[in-house]
Amino acid sequence: MTATNASAPLRLAGVRLTYPDGERRLTALDGVSLTVDAGELVAVAGPSGSGKSSLLAVAATLLTPDAGQVTVAGRETGRLRPAERAALRREHIGIVFQQANLLPALTAVEQLLVVEHLRGRRPRAARERAEELLDSVGLDAAKRARRPHQLSGGERQRVNIARALFTGPSVLLVDEPTSALDRERGAHVMELLAEVTAVHRTATVLVTHDTGLLERAGRVVWMRDGRLDGQRSGGGRTAP
Numbered sequence: 001m002t003a004t005n006a007s008a009p010l011r012l013a014g015v016r017l018t019y020p021d022g023e024r025r026l027t028a029l030d031g032v033s034l035t036v037d038a039g040e041l042v043a044v045a046g047p048s049g050s051g052k053s054s055l056l057a058v059a060a061t062l063l064t065p066d067a068g069q070v071t072v073a074g075r076e077t078g079r080l081r082p083a084e085r086a087a088l089r090r091e092h093i094g095i096v097f098q099q100a101n102l103l104p105a106l107t108a109v110e111q112l113l114v115v116e117h118l119r120g121r122r123p124r125a126a127r128e129r130a131e132e133l134l135d136s137v138g139l140d141a142a143k144r145a146r147r148p149h150q151l152s153g154g155e156r157q158r159v160n161i162a163r164a165l166f167t168g169p170s171v172l173l174v175d176e177p178t179s180a181l182d183r184e185r186g187a188h189v190m191e192l193l194a195e196v197t198a199v200h201r202t203a204t205v206l207v208t209h210d211t212g213l214l215e216r217a218g219r220v221v222w223m224r225d226g227r228l229d230g231q232r233s234g235g236g237r238t239a240p
């Protein structure tokens with residue numbers, strides 16, 4: 001059972017998050033529990049303001065909940081010191097933001113190597129890994145040598161996904177990855193996310209407004225007013 005799988009890379013249990021709102025607090029997440037297994041793609045859908053981005057920020061350990069637990073790769077993050085939490089995030093969490101945020105002066109390969117350089121690994125092994133990852137998301141040698149302005153929006157988003165996978169994260173968090181793309185390119189990116197989730201065995205959470213893309217998800221959860229409001233199995237791959 002998903003809900004009781006203690007080895008799942010990502011577990012949220014009874015998470016409550018509030019923001020300051022004048023004299024009071026606004027409740028953005030109101031007792032959210034969600035377990036995501038390795039190799040599972042969960043799409044989080046729901047109206048604007050329902051708490052989807054807040055859920056992603058809490059799962060990314062970028063925001064600390066007022067109550068409840070967030071467990072990443074078996075570690076309860078509420079108990080960690082900030083430096084330990086940052087290290088856990090670097091090692092175990094890949095984040096794909098809505099905009100690719102690539103550095104204009106760097107080629108596709110170099111976008112991945114910036115991170116690797118900071119981690120102090122040997123460049124040749126890192127370069128090979130970067131080349132392989134970009135190849136696996138569909139960028140051939142010529143495109144891997146291009147700078148962001150020489151790539152299409154969909155290709156930039158592929159670089160973005162490869163970059164998030166570079167550290168070998170067990171959790172992949174994806175925020176509206178298709179909002180800047182047309183329907184066909186958006187569908188391809190969604191297809192790619194389903195594939196990398198299966199191949200890299202990540203616990204993937206994808207936030208989207210676009211209900212047209214949900215059939216590729218293994219599971220769809222709906223948010224309303226800070227609560228999970230129901231879920232269904234999608235048409236895509238699910239964890240065994």
Ligand SMILES: Nc1ncnc2c1ncn2[C@@H]1O[C@H](COP(=O)(O)OP(=O)(O)OP(=O)(O)O)[C@@H](O)[C@H]1O
Pocket residue numbers: 019020026027028046047048049050051052053054055209
């Ligand atoms: N930094 C903040 N300070 C105060 N309130 C916030 C903050 N961020 C979000 N909120 C509020 O928390 C609630 C949930 O917002 P959240 O951004 O998580 O929703 P969402 O479902 O991601 O919305 P959207 O689809 O429009 O991005 C909303 O009422 C929002 O106004």
